[in-house]
Amino acid sequence: MAEITFRQALNDTLREEMKRDENVFLLGEEIGTFEGSYKITAGLLKEFGPRRVVDTPIAENGFLGMAVGAAMLGLRPVVEIMTINFILMGIDEIINHAAKIHYMFGGQSAVPMVIRTPGGGGQQLSATHSQNLEVLFAHIPGLKVVAPSTPADAKGLLKASIRDDNPVLFLENLALYNTKGEVPSGDYTTPIGKAKVAKEGKDLTVISYSRMTSIAVDVAHRMEKENGLSIEVVDLRSLRPLDRETLVQSVQKTNRAIIFEEDWRSYGIGAEVAATLQEEAFDYLDAPIKRVASVEVPLPYSKPLELSALTGAKQLIEAVNELAPRRRRR
Template identity: 50%
Template sequence: MPLIEYRDALNQAFAEEIERDPNVVLMGEEVAQYDGAYKVTKGLWKKFGDKRVVDTPISEAAFIGMGIGASMLGLRPVMELMFWSFATVTWDQIVNNAGQIRYMSGGLINCPIVIRGPANGGTNVGATHSHTPENMLASVPGLKVVSAATAYDAKGLMKTAIRDNDPVMFMENTLLYGEKGEVPEEEYLIPLGKADIKREGRDITLIAHGRAALTALRAAELLAAEHDISAEVIDLRSIRPLDEEAILASVRKTHRAVLVDENKPFCGVSAQIASMLQEKCFDDLDAPVLRVTALDAPAIYSPRIEPKQLPNPQDVIRKALSIC
């Protein structure tokens, strides 16, 4: 199987869906002639031209809203936010228009749009560029939220997101764009709402999404090698819809859970899952559900310090050992 970068896996997904469906159009700042700020859309403008790959001015409110309006007429716009942090300047369009229009029209209008871009800290770009808004977006009924940890997942989830008839918020990660992974040459799709057991285990379940799933995987390796603890790693892949069954089944098997989350702790994705676990498998738990999240302050710039603000394998191991 070819080993390709996460960004190229996304690129393949776009190219394939542009070819498959004449209504798919990519838009955003620098996505066309510049090849994308992070080169995720590299070569697509050259290949598909002005109609299918469109550079926009720096006007997130207007171009995201434009994509939403066009999707109401049947286009399938795939909109890049150079950073998901910039969602704050188009929050009204995403939350009120993409998120509510189907409901408020009694189901008469739907909005098959994908809004995508990186949502991560850890790159020393300061607090304004380091937000992880997946929890905020997942709290809006009407929106779907997806987060990809690997190249394989990125491609399969993106293709599904583009074909989905609801608005999908797709979380990528600049720290992962250059990571290589195996991606098959033949076409595949990954359904939304299905978690992926990235590593099987018996003693404890580590639950995460996005890059935190890789942190959890590394922790699981070390727990096995150094502490003889068999950790299962569940990558949510899709946050809303959420694969509740997979989470509950794993915790019912291992009886312990540590949630790993690059969100801030207050109402982070992991808070929702912790609530679910205590409600639905209280009797199966042998220990409190613990969380490892980003440290609860704005993202610090200082390059030597910022990594400590995000979950790392040692944090996860410490929490796991405290309940194993």
């Protein structure tokens, strides 16, 4: 398998899907001539032309509404929102229209659209450009929300999202774009709604998604090598629908759980995961569920302050040592 970046996996997938299906088209701010703020759409305007790679005005509500209408008429728009922080300008089109039209009209009209958008902190972009807002959309019936952590899943989940007949929010963490990984050749999809055990273990489960999964896997390998602690890492991949069965099965095996997420702790994705484990795996838990998340403040611009507010490997290691000290000393 070829080893490519997360960014290249997305670019390759958009090209392949546009070749496969002439109804797939792209729209967003500066995705054509400028090739996108993060170059995900590099080369696509030249290859497919302005009818299928549409540069839009700076008006998220306008072009998200355009995408909803296009999807209702049989096209498959893939919208790029420059950053998830800007998605708030089009929240009405997503929550009140894209998510509800299929149900409000008795299934007579589908809305097969994808909204791609990067988020996350650590880039010194300050409070209004560094948020993780996925929980707002994972709360909404009628939407699907996915968050890949590897180039292979970026490709597989984007293909699955484009081919899905429902609106899908496709989350990309800025810090993942330059990461590399093996990506299978040929046509394949990663199922939406199915978590992945990124690393097998028996002493403790760490549940995560997006960039935090790669950190969790690194920490798990390091702690296994240093002190023999066997940590299982579960990558959610899909936030809605949530694969509760895989989460419960992992905790039934390890009896301890840490939820590791970049967003704020209160009311977040981790809260839903914790509720699931309490409801469906309570009898298997040998210790309280721990949640590791970022400090609940608007993210500072100052680099030292930003790094101190974000969670990371240090905080996860501390949580592991607190939750499983006796297992660690074996």
